[in-house]
Amino acid sequence: LTLHFRAALLPGGWARDVLVTIEAGRIVAVTPGLAPPPGAECHAIGIPGLPNLHSHAFQRAIAGRTERRGPGEDSFWSWRDAMYRAIGAMTPDETEAVAAMAYAEMLESGLTRVGEFHYLHHAPDGAPYAELAEMAFRIAAAAAETGIRLTLLPVFYAHAGFGGLPPAPGQRRFAGDLDGFARLLEGGARAVAPLEGAVLGVAPHSLRAVTPEELRAVAAMRPGHPVHIHAAEQTREVEDCLAWSGMRPVRWLLENAAPDARWCVVHATHMDPGETAALARSGAVAGLCPVTEANLGDGVFDAAGWGEAGGAWGIGTDSNVAIAGNGELRMLEYSQRLARRGRNLMAPAPGTSTGRALLDSALSGGARALGAPAPALAPGAPADLVALLPAPGLDEDEALDHWVFAAPDRGVDRVWCGGRAVVRDGRHVARDAIAARFGAVIERLRDAA
Numbered sequence: 042l043t044l045h046f047r048a049a050l051l052p053g054g055w056a057r058d059v060l061v062t063i064e065a066g067r068i069v070a071v072t073p074g075l076a077p078p079p080g081a082e083c084h085a086i087g088i089p090g091l092p093n094l095h096s097h098a099f100q101r102a103i104a105g106r107t108e109r110r111g112p113g114e115d116s117f118w119s120w121r122d123a124m125y126r127a128i129g130a131m132t133p134d135e136t137e138a139v140a141a142m143a144y145a146e147m148l149e150s151g152l153t154r155v156g157e158f159h160y161l162h163h164a165p166d167g168a169p170y171a172e173l174a175e176m177a178f179r180i181a182a183a184a185a186e187t188g189i190r191l192t193l194l195p196v197f198y199a200h201a202g203f204g205g206l207p208p209a210p211g212q213r214r215f216a217g218d219l220d221g222f223a224r225l226l227e228g229g230a231r232a233v234a235p236l237e238g239a240v241l242g243v244a245p246h247s248l249r250a251v252t253p254e255e256l257r258a259v260a261a262m263r264p265g266h267p268v269h270i271h272a273a274e275q276t277r278e279v280e281d282c283l284a285w286s287g288m289r290p291v292r293w294l295l296e297n298a299a300p301d302a303r304w305c306v307v308h309a310t311h312m313d314p315g316e317t318a319a320l321a322r323s324g325a326v327a328g329l330c331p332v333t334e335a336n337l338g339d340g341v342f343d344a345a346g347w348g349e350a351g352g353a354w355g356i357g358t359d360s361n362v363a364i365a366g367n368g369e370l371r372m373l374e375y376s377q378r379l380a381r382r383g384r385n386l387m388a389p390a391p392g393t394s395t396g397r398a399l400l401d402s403a404l405s406g407g408a409r410a411l412g413a414p415a416p417a418l419a420p421g422a423p424a425d426l427v428a429l430l431p432a433p434g435l436d437e438d439e440a441l442d443h444w445v446f447a448a449p450d451r452g453v454d455r456v457w458c459g460g461r462a463v464v465r466d467g468r469h470v471a472r473d474a475i476a477a478r479f480g481a482v483i484e485r486l487r488d489a490a
C-alpha cells in the first residue's frame with residue numbers, strides 16, 4: 042500500500058508531498074518531496090493515530106439517557122446510580138455490541154488505540170460467568186471486529202468506599218477479591234493474545250474501591266505494564282480521603298504507591314500545587330477526559346499548570362458520552378480559557394500553535410500510558426494513521442488548529458490500523474451493521490430499565 046499526503050506530521054515536524062509505503066501492517070518508508078506515483082492513494086493531511094487512554098465502552102449505552110434533571114441534587118453520584126441501573130441487565134452479547142459501536146466511533150474520530158478500563162466483569166446477579174473473563178473476551182471481540190488497537194486494563198474493584206467498606210448491590214458486577222482478579226488477568230491475557238499489538242495492564246479502580254494492601258498487590262501483578270487508577274475526580278472523594286487518611290488522594294498515592302512512568306492517574310482533577318509538582322515529577326501520566334469531566338461536573342483540571350510543571354498527559358473518552366479526539370482536545374483548551382480568562386493556554390511559547398501542542402502531548406502521553414510505541418509516521422512504526430479532511434488555504438499547523446477548534450464534526454477522512462483502511466469518508470467500514478445491532482440493544486436496555 043502506498044499513500045501520498047500533501048502534508049504529513051513526521052517525528053521532526055511537518056513535511057510536504059510525503060510518500061508512505063506500508064507492508065504487512067507496518068510503515069517501511071517515509072519519503073518527503075515526491076509527487077504521487079501512479080497507483081498511490083492521495084490524501085490531504087496525515088497524522089499518527091491518537092491514543093484514547095481511558096474508556097468504559099459499556100457506558101456508551103447511556104449516552105443521551107442521563108440528561109434529564111433528577112429529583113434531588115443531580116451530581117456525579119446520582120449519575121452513577123442511574124448508570125448502574127441502566128446497565129444492570131446488560132448481557133455479554135449486548136456489551137460486545139455497545140463496545141463495537143464505541144470503538145467504531147473512536148476510529149471515526151482518529152483514535153486508533155483504546156485503553157479499556159474494564160470493570161463490568163460478572164453477570165447481572167453478580168455471579169461469575171463460566172468463563173470468568175467472558176466480558177474481556179467480548180471487549181477483545183469488539184476490538185477485533187472494528188480494528189482498533191487494545192490496551193486492556195482489567196479493573197480490581199472490591200469496596201464501596203474508603204476503609205474497605207463492602208461493595209454495594211449496584212457494584213456486584215464489578216467486585217471480587219485478589220485471587221479472582223489474578224484469574225481475571227489470566228483470562229484477559231488469553232482474550233487479547235490473538236490481537237496484534239495488544240497490551241495488558243492492571244487497574245485498581247480508585248482509592249475508594251481498594252485497600253492499600255490490595256492496591257500494592259494489584260500494581261505488582263503486571264511488572265513493566267501500565268497501571269491505571271481513578272483519583273481525585275470529585276471534591277467529595279477528596280474530602281472522604283482526607284477523613285480516612287489525613288491526606289488528599291494524589292498525596293496519598295505519592296506517599297504510599299510510588300507512582301512512576303507506567304502509571305496513569307485518571308482525572309487527578311483536584312490537586313494542590315504540591316501534589317501537581319510531585320506527581321508531574323514522578324513521570325505518571327495524567328489521564329484527562331475533558332468532555333466526560335464537564336458532563337459529570339467534576340471540576341477543571343489545571344492543565345496549564347500541569348504543563349508548566351513538566352507533567353505528561355493524554356486524553357480519554359471515559360464515559361463515551363460524545364466520542365471525538367478533536368472534541369476532547371478542544372474542551373481541554375477551552376476549560377483552561379474559562380478558568381484562567383486567557384487564550385491559547387496550552388501552547389508552550391509565543392507563536393506556537395495550540396492544536397499542534399495539544400496533539401503532540403496527547404500522542405506521546407497517551408502512548409506512554411497505554412504501554413504502546415509512540416505513534417509516528419516513521420519507518421518501522423505500526424501503520425496506524427489518520428487522514429484529516431483538507432482545510433483549504435491554511436498552512437499545516439493552522440489545519441490542526443482548524444481540526445481542533447473549527448471542524449464541524451470529527452474532521453476525519455480516512456483511518457488505517459495496521460495498514461488496513463477501517464474508516465473511509467469519515468465512516469467506519471462496518472458502521473451500518475454495527476449501528477443496527479447497537480440500536481436494537483439500546484431499545485432492549487431501555488425496556489429492561
Ligand SMILES: [Zn+2]
Nearest residue numbers: 097158271359
Ligand atoms: Zn473512568
